[in-house]
Amino acid sequence: MKEIRNKTLWVTGASSGIGRALSLRLARHNNIVIASGRRFEALAELQTHCPERIRVLDCDVADDAAMTAVPERLGALSGHLDMVIACAGTCEYDDDLQLDGSTYRQVFDANFFGVVNTLRSALPLLAASPAPVFAALGSLSSVVPFPRAEAYGSSKAALDYFLGAVRADLCRTPLKVVRIRPGFVRTPLTARNDFGMPFLMSAEQAAERIELGLCKGRSSIDFPRRLSWPLRLLGSCSALWFYLFAPKMTRIRRLRKR
Numbered sequence: 001m002k003e004i005r006n007k008t009l010w011v012t013g014a015s016s017g018i019g020r021a022l023s024l025r026l027a028r029h030n031n032i033v034i035a036s037g038r039r040f041e042a043l044a045e046l047q048t049h050c051p052e053r054i055r056v057l058d059c060d061v062a063d064d065a066a067m068t069a070v071p072e073r074l075g076a077l078s079g080h081l082d083m084v085i086a087c088a089g090t091c092e093y094d095d096d097l098q099l100d101g102s103t104y105r106q107v108f109d110a111n112f113f114g115v116v117n118t119l120r121s122a123l124p125l126l127a128a129s130p131a132p133v134f135a136a137l138g139s140l141s142s143v144v145p146f147p148r149a150e151a152y153g154s155s156k157a158a159l160d161y162f163l164g165a166v167r168a169d170l171c172r173t174p175l176k177v178v179r180i181r182p183g184f185v186r187t188p189l190t191a192r193n194d195f196g197m198p199f200l201m202s203a204e205q206a207a208e209r210i211e212l213g214l215c216k217g218r219s220s221i222d223f224p225r226r227l228s229w230p231l232r233l234l235g236s237c238s239a240l241w242f243y244l245f246a247p248k249m250t251r252i253r254r255l256r257k258r
């Protein structure tokens with residue numbers, strides 16, 4: 001099976017990039033997609049491409065208080081959820097190691113606490129499906145520590161652990177937990193990157209890889225392999241990373257006297 005068909009899914013981060021491409025692809029494969037993001041207009045525009053199968057639920061996954069209303073709002077759109085794909089996320093680099101707490105919190109709010117809120121909101125409806133799946137977008141950046149990625153990479157590493165722990169907790173239940181870690185994908189999130197992005201792919205290509213991995217029943221979907229395998233090798237041999245690669249990548253040459 002190469003396509004997900006006839007399911008009901010909730011996709012967060014659907015107003016842009018990977019989440020948008022996934023939502024469109026899944027709706028075209030005859031699934032009902034509940035598409036979320038903060039920007040209602042972007043979601044409404046998405047809905048025009050497949051109005052009979054895309055439903056819009058605007059919400060800020062990082063807003064704990066507002067998210068308490070989401071289970072009821074989801075319930076008004078569907079009696080169950082077969083799958084959730086948590087794509088909502090953000091990226092901020094810490095140039096010059098400023099260590100500004102508010103930036104770190106903002107990144108963790110979306111990338112980590114946003115997924116916690118998403119899972120909590122979805123669990124009652126996932127429990128109504130015979131074979132529910134909860135998937136979330138991590139990043140290959142959590143495999144090795146990249147310069148400038150202290151906030152982003154840490155939030156994704158925390159997410160890796162969270163998903164693993166949830167998987168361990170729920171291993172005797174039908175709920176399947178899936179970690180998805182893309183390499184570089186051309187989206188508004190990476191448009192700001194001012195460095196070479198190896199093996200850059202389109203959001204549509206990423207959506208295809210994700211759907212295929214989910215169809216194969218994988219618990220971990222890392223792509224592209226030509227990036228994930230070398231990174232995993234470097235991750236297990238950190239001396240190589242810190243002596244050969246990190247010195248070429250860091251932009252910091254001396255400690256600043258504040």
Ligand SMILES: NC(=O)c1ccc[n+]([C@@H]2O[C@H](COP(=O)([O-])OP(=O)(O)OC[C@H]3O[C@@H](n4cnc5c(N)ncnc54)[C@H](OP(=O)(O)O)[C@@H]3O)[C@@H](O)[C@H]2O)c1
Nearest residue numbers: 013015016017018037038039060061088089184185187189
């Ligand atoms: N692009 C890459 O190369 C890449 C690589 C690895 C992992 N990822 C991960 O893939 C996911 C999608 O990234 P992308 O590249 O597609 O980025 P993107 O085009 O910037 O899309 C991010 C999406 O997240 C939503 N979002 C952000 N903060 C939110 C919040 N607080 N509440 C609700 N929705 C929120 C945005 O919608 P609104 O603005 O409407 O809220 C948007 O739909 C992210 O988790 C990212 O970390 C991306």
